[in-house]
Amino acid sequence: MRYLYYPGCSLRSTGKAYEESLLSLFRALDVPLEELDDWNCCGATAYMAVDEDKAMALAARNLSLAERQHGRSGQTQLVAPCSACFLVLTKTDRYLKGNPEVQKVVGRALADAGHSYAGTVTPRHPLDVLVNDIGVETIAKKVKSRLGHLRLACYYGCQIVRPFASFDDPRTPSTFEKLMEALGAETVDWPLRTRCCGASLMGTIHAVGMEMSYSILKEARRRGANCVVTTCPLCQLNLESFQQEMNKQFDDDLRMPVAYFTQILGLALGIPNDKLGFNKIIIPPPMTSGAPQGGEPARV
Amino acid sequence: MGSKPSTAPYGLPLHVVEPKKVRLQIAFQSELDPAFAQRVKWRAHGEAFLNCIQCGTCSATCPVSPYMDYTPRKIVAMVREGFKNDVLQCLTIWLCASCYSCTVECPRQIRITDVMYALKREAISEGLYPKKLPTPVLATEFFKQVEKRGRNSEALLMMALYWKTNLVKVFRDMKLGMTLIRMGHLPLRPESVRAKGEIKALMDGVEKAEKELWS
Amino acid sequence: MFEPAQQNGSPRIGFYVCHCGHNIAGKVDVTAVAQAVARFPGVVLSRDYKYMCSDPGQQMIMDDIREQKLDRVVVASCSPLLHEHTFRTAVARGGLNAFHFQMVNIRENVSWVHDDPADATEKAVDLARAAVRRVRLHRALEQKKVPITPAVLIVGGGIAGIHAALTLASAGKKVYLVEKEPTIGGHMAKFDKTFPTLDCAACILTPKMSAVRSHPNITLWTYSEVTKVEGFVGRYRVTVKRKPRYVIEELCVGCLECIEACVFKEGKFYDEFNQGLGKRKPVYIPFPQATPQLVLIDPEQCIEFKSGKCKKTCAEKCDRDAIDFKQTERIEQIEVGAVIVATGFQTVPSEKVPFYGYGRMPNVFTALEVERLVNASGPTGGQVVTREGKAPKAVGIIHCVGSRDEKTNRWCSRVCCMYSLKLAHLIKEHTGAEVFNFYTDMRTAGKGYEEFFYKVMDDGVHFIRGRVAEVSDWAFTPDEEGKLVIRVEDTLIGRVRRVPVDMVVLATGLEPGPDSQQIRRLFNMSCSSEGFFLERHPKLAPVDTFTDGVYIAGACQSPKDIPDTVAQAGAAAAQVLALIDAGSKELEPNTAYIVEEECSGCKSCIALCPYTAISFDAARKKALLNEALCKGCGTCVASCPSGSIRQNLFQDDEIFSEIEGLLTPVT
């Protein structure tokens, strides 16, 4: 199994902490991640609205680049940590195999750009790689400090289990919890683990995005979680950075840490904090079993 | 045809308060677009929604449906019957957050998210989306950035968006923006791909191929 | 009608092409077909007619045979599976051998499946040419008759099997009723009331159950399974395995004192009859009215079986010494003339519908569980209560669970709307709770059904049109705390609603039973795509199967309510009676035979025959074929290196001429 790494635009801007912790984690696990050379935007969600074919053409170029870089053995795994990238790459791969119209349009565009895609690349989300390739047991063996003080609300968000991923049940997924429990952390059983946070609406129809995110954080708190863990840079940004505004708007006093699952894994594996990007998130999770101590809330 | 019932103060329907503004709440067959369903079907890559049983699972599972003017189920019914203007001018399609819940839950396995994409695209090409609605602007900005650089910078995107839609909001969110920039979240130097020519060729290729396919 | 230009002697073939109204003529140019066929060698007459299968159509064939001295007939119409028999009979009545006939399928195989009229017409002509070539070679054949043993095997002791058994037995036929559970009664025995009349299920079922038990013509084998079926219509040899109950049937009188005496003072094990809502002991009787009234011991649970160290208080208590821990399974061999398969259904297993929280949230129930709750003889004595034992204040009944869904089952299960209405009524009656029905479409087609719907509406039951997306314990508002929240779009109002309830009832749909594939193979039946047993014809032969002498009844054929099941069981019984009372059945003469002079004695055919119809005559070094055993597959024919085995109706030269006919216009 060879892993190519597709960062996507988010991990180079708002999701810096995700990238840092992800790379540190894979290094610690001795699983090499090689960056896809000259990757371009995946064609994400917002683009789909304007022109789905163009979005898929963009994604297809990345798939083609992956074949160029690692050959067409069918072994190439393209690791896309951002849920939106993962979804669009997977969707494009599927549609290029099953939909003749998409094949025609995107195939033509690829050819014009000097590319072609033979369908040998499997887009993967790091959660899937960690649980199903590396294995929960292998990871559990490497745990240096167990995280008994954490009560985690594992938040899958929407696009990693829906609608294409086959590594977990789209309605009642469980891989995330299994992984976190292997670190000694507690997980809460909550019904909103795959409910959309509304990230794509935050910048557009803000009021709706606010209500959606707030309801998720509120339920996590109601279930007794002391940290929400996410697998997606958009969810993280969205759930974390608007808490101050939410408190004002909904007359509440939320201060819920929202961390990347890679950061939590890194903590358990004993990776130093400064290599996990904790300085790049606003409300860090409780670090020890003592009272929740999180950082200062964002100064605004 | 099909104007949304608006309400006046005291919660009374508008036409009770202002009888002059009474609108016919009836759909005449002549005002509908019989080819609309077929066109949307093409745009949605042949997605079949004609056998929708109107069960409402999509609406019930949708996290955004409480804010919509028409529930997703209604949208499907309206598309099927050719209510083009109502559908393309509604807020629903722009509220869709692409979370794919409806697509997963639909008992007829209709990919409703793809239908929503098709409708957005149709609305943009017909210029029928609600004015001041930021989403089409965002999408178009996104589009421009990627065409230019192959990658997008979320920071620039947000700026562009707020400038174009709502100046006041920018100042309100400025504080947050500044926090994020300070924490290194939003790099102001945009990244680019090396092979910019390829991106251009790719986009042009899609346009050419689409033209051939649809003509 | 087109008179061909010239004729010279035999064969004299008559060709008929059917319009089938617009079914064929709408796509195939039947006149052109008739014209084209008229030019084929040997065809003396070629006609098209509106409905060939109709009386005038058949009469036309008969008249033509006599008047035009036809000696061969070809009809191009629908599938031979539908009307071959009809036309063969007409040909025979016209005075020809019934097998001097060939049928061409230009409806199912042509007009219904092709779009282009020119292509369809061309194909019809090709197929007709093949048939015309073939029919010239047809031999006159005799149909053999087999006698019908006047005994019937009925598999499955639910209401369908019970009804069919009683009908046949009272007509004086010997019936073997085989049921895999320890009691007959099936699903119906679990119900409290039946819709739409609300009469008590036990009151109408248990008398029939005891009638089965006491009828002199019925041999009832419960806790038994059919393991092997051999033979053919008229004489099926069936092997039945009777599992040990560890209780001697002839001695047990059903006093149940052994159960009382069991070392387990309380029930401890999953009680199948009560859907696990109650507990039973290792020695038990499924329910008080079980038929036969015999206890049984579950060896997986009984201490004596597990350790051999039980005090065996049950056996001590039994003054008739009916308990026998050493009992073994018994094998019975029977011979019957016909079989009725009435193996019923299962409700969609809860694992298939995890999204409604069954198993995760205790107060999500299946409808069958609630049937047991409302039943006065059930585990709660007829109390409808939550798992905590409290009476619910609000109950939500979710329709279409596992039905009408591409991800589980596509079909409408037909009975759930009505049983949901029944449960809504009963729950309301028992608890006074607010009852919400969440339905996609309300289907109440049936005598008195719609009226029952109105009655339940009058009861004040809520009807919300919308398929439920989720049941969760996510409380959004304070009044939702501690409740199950049902999220649904009220599609008639056009708004999404959250309805908090104390109890959720899943109206699970019906699907083929877990062993249906096994049963299908046993009796050589086919299944339709959803897995229900396939009837020979959906309208004209709804209880026949493709295997002669094997009939189906009840929900094993498709989801059905009790009235329809009973009607179908009656129909199956009538078919069996017609078969038995006719005394014999004509067989399709498609058996193989050996031309001895040509047999080289290589024995390659012998191993191929699945029916051991071929043996080897060592003295003469020839293969011998027993036509009585041959079922006519033709495998031996295709593999005989010297070509000495032939098959009636499917002779090599007939098939070669068919191929030639299909491919003739090579350009």
Place this chain on the structure above:
Amino acid sequence: MSAHVAAREGAAPRAEWKPRVVAFFCNWCTYTAADLAGVSRLKHSPHFRIIRVMCSGRVDPQFVMDAFARGADAVLIGGCHPGDCHYMEGNYNCLRRFHLLQRMLGQMGIEKERFRLEWISASEGERVKTVVNSLVEDVVRLGPLALPGRLREWDREIDHLEAAVSERHEEATSHAR
């Protein structure tokens, strides 16, 4: 040989060429499925013709060879799924013959796409449609087989060879004389 090559590589098959597929369907499963396809009005390619046999086990390799020799562009055999044969195991016998025959046909230069065996149960009307369509699609891609023409060509070649051989032979004998 040349006729075959011409047909495939030449300018184009003649405009009026339509693929011709001969299908041997077993009575119990596949023929019933074809009926079901009809009853369900599942439109599919008209370029195939069904011959009904009781069991796929009845399909003699000669039938297949004959169909090709008479100009079929492809042959399809349809039988019950393994384990579902109405005659218990006729379909297994068919399968065994099929593999052998496919190899033989391959040696004659008949592509393996032109000879297919499919298990289609009585309930799989939809599958009749997809199988027939995909087979016809394959045939259209491969072009006409035109075996009768090729056989004539071969005959001529063999005649030619025989003539040449006998000529040689005569020469040789006359030389010897």
